Amino acid sequence: MPPRKEPSPAITVIELIKQQINQQVWLPGERIPSIRKMSQLQSISPMTVMKAYEQLELDGWIRAKPQSGYFVAPHFNQLNAPSLPHPQVVNQSININRHVFEVMKGIKQPGVIPFGSAFPDPSLFPVPTLGRLLSRAVKTMPYDSGITDLAPGCESLRRAISQRYAKAGINVSTDQVVITSGATEALGLGLAGVTKPGDTVLVESPAFYGALQAIERLHLKAVEVPVCPVKGLDIAALITCLERYPIKACWLMSNFQNPTGVSLSPERQQAVYDLLVAQNIAIIEDDVYGELYYGASKPPCFKSIDSKGMVIHCASFSKSLAPGFRIGWALAGRFAQQVTELQFMSTLSAPVPNQHAIVSYIKEGIYDSHLRQLRRTLLARQQTMREAIQRLFPVGTTVTKPDGGYFLWVGLPFDVDSSELLALLLERHRISIAPGTLFSLGEQYRHCIRINSSYELTAQNYEALSSLAQLLSCHKQ
Template sequence: MKLYEALAADIEASIRTGVLHAGDRLASVRHTSQSRGVSASTVFQAYYLLEARGLIRARERSGYYVSAGVRQVPPELDLTSQPKDESIAVDVSEQVFEILESSMTRDVVPFGSAFPSPLLFPLGRLGQAMASSAQSLDPWSTVDDLSPGNEALRRQIALRYLADGMPVHTDEIVITNGALEALNLCLSAVTRPGDSVVVESPTFYAALQALERMGLQAIEVPTHPREGIDLAALEHAISRHKPKACWLMTTFQNPLGSSMPEAKKKALVELLARHQLPLIEDDVYAELYFGDKRPAPAKAFDTQGLVMHCSSFSKCLAPGYRIGWAAPGRFVKSVARQKLTTTLSASAPAQRAMALYLERGGFDKHLRKLRQTLAAQQATFAEAVGHHFPSGTRATRPAGGYFLWVELPEGIDALKVHRHALSLGISVAPGPIFSASRAFTNCLRLNYGHTWDARSEQALASLGRLVSSL
């Protein structure tokens, strides 16, 4: 994507999502040139492109203005959830498996998928790194790369932490088979059957499945669709229920897309430090931001080693390679031992290939292109939801990731929508699978991380008609 196209995509996203309204004046060419660090010619090209698309129009001696009649997204979902103040036994796996298994086929339009399109990633360059690393594989690496993992890869991950202002040592990082294993290892390290764990409401269904498998109770805490978990409600839950850990996504939460402001993340860490409560931080989407810089995780404010930061390359670089990691602070030895007693290590060739790819450079260039693509797809997808779904539909407006959380009008059953949509060859993720209490019965999580084409548009139009008919 050329510079003027990227600038045009950013402005178009602001128009589509309602940040800029019909009649608003765009910043002057001079101001935009200075603020974006591009030439005036680049700005003019971007404005000409937007004008050709009918999104803006020029007024003589006045500048450029947003055109009237540009369709916008549904009203923003802006209400904090209200789960019951109780510790709940979790029983969601059967429903989750039933829903996921029914939609795991290439023939289904993947609005319900948890993964972005594999076509968005540099699989060719990764394959070259894999071939090169496999040919030069030291036989002793099968021993050396056991938990905590390949040292070169841990060093590359530590360098990325350092670039974000977090001095995490290589010895504090444990390589895992994807982020989900990292999260499960961290959970196992700080809990025992019968304990309670704080989660957001709604929360990622895999967190609920982990609690269910380990015999743990869920404490669902009110969560805002834009700014994340309610800290006052969290402190109340800690005092009343005495949980042993929190499992939270502080940046681009799945399914809401919410992101806690940095000041709130700092306050969260301070709150947990007062209670000496570990935080298992699921941070797999943080590289998929649409703003100027990567949002700092809660880990950035941790001074006591209580934040167990988990991430992976699966959502931003290498799906299928199953390379994740944990930086579990004071619990690193326990997590490393958990890894040794379960799966020993991640694939030695895959670890070396990932290290080699990162050493060669190109990751950040790939990420810039990926973010631009996802931001543009979100704008197009949200506009289509606004056009095809019935009045009364509301949706989140994430600043990153690839999910929209859509609240349908009252009385519409998301599970019924899921069943009927499958018969049309469309998958969706219904709200109840994201809640231990089976709440959010009129909500859907929709994935915009796949190529928007005629098939996608027809499927979303069909889905809108289906919702309107129920």
């Protein structure tokens, strides 16, 4: 048996300080031992301690004050991932569309600070280039494209999408790709293709409200399975649901789940997949944020392990390239024919010039460089937003730390009503948030909010966040 590798001195210091903060040895705002003192205590060099403290500061645990030393970051030990309540597992019809409509109507008013928006900051996208390519597409695409590029869509775009999946190690035939009017249509068509009115669908809790709306529109029933904001879908609760209810389909997000931002580990993905496929349950996979990862490589998804053809994988360019173009797709596998026929009965096809413009953008070879810059920006802005929440929000606040996407799921004190908070913010400050009531059939997330961190924290946006924090502080008093 190889000898156990001891952690480096810097790692030892990092873990020691984290442990002491979590145990409240050092409280927020208090000074921790100086570099010199810690060097003496641990019998290591001051340079090693300095490296450890720099990493702790980078991770948000401590803050340096010039000429004063290092201090515990405000509220840090309260800002772990929220501990979400487990909703009661119930089978019920859905009636949420009116609430979503009313909330969205307020959020999209002109001039409102868009912390509640579901879309990333539009300034992050190559709008002029896309405009040029769209103009060229309108002038040069074949006259019969409006007919030949009806569902399943423009063949060159479907091939380009297949090639991108092939580079990620996922073998997808061009014939299995169905181009849709955004991922929302792809997801709805996929769900409609494997269910009939009255069937029961398993959804996450909290869930993307679009899933709840689609279930309501199709006259289906829903069973909620809780999502841990650190580990993802609760597998024990999933097993209970599968034993208790006749689940027909399952709508899941494997990466950067909306609203929590959590991703499933490869092991948990495989466990969930095996449980569902063993009962012949189709998986509607919402992977619209899959390209927005912060790590070195794209994380796996359910489609990457789909050996049975039971995953209808849905994604789009709306969150990564062109929000207004409404171009998405479904990798429908064995269900491609059903999805294509359903699209013929609804929208016929996604906008054809938009499809050709995106093909041109991909062929120019600049999509990946755009994505790299986009990821860097989103990561930097998320870190800035989290730090601001640490400084401004009251004790008792919790917030997630996703590895991708642009949403933060914030838990407020339990007596806060996020719907009432939204109304006050819109009325007094023209600030939007996404209240927790959008993301479940019950009331268990009423004290939670989703914040869009993709926007730069300008002076105006920082002031807006401060106004939100002040409202919360007044509520606490």
